[in-house]
Amino acid sequence: MNYFQPLKSRLSRRFFIAILGLTLITFFITYVYSVPLIKQKVFEIERNSSRLALNNVFEIANRMYTSVEE
Numbered sequence: 001m002n003y004f005q006p007l008k009s010r011l012s013r014r015f016f017i018a019i020l021g022l023t024l025i026t027f028f029i030t031y032v033y034s035v036p037l038i039k040q041k042v043f044e045i046e047r048n049s050s051r052l053a054l055n056n057v058f059e060i061a062n063r064m065y066t067s068v069e070e
Contacts (some may be wrong), residue, residue: 017018 007016
């Protein structure tokens with residue numbers, strides 16, 4: 001059983017290479033577009049969560065300071 005038997009004709013090889021090329025280009029374009037977008041979104045999420053944590057710590061410190069002053 002030879003799986004590469006249909007690729008002996010020149011037209012089949014060209015078609016196979018064209019389909020393979022289009023598939024690789026599609027995956028490459030998707031990767032190039034999505035990776036920076038995902039990095040940007042992750043950075044925004046991390047920045048917002050760290051800002052929220054810092055605000056909570058500041059608020060707790062203010063409450064502790066106020067209760068010590070009383």
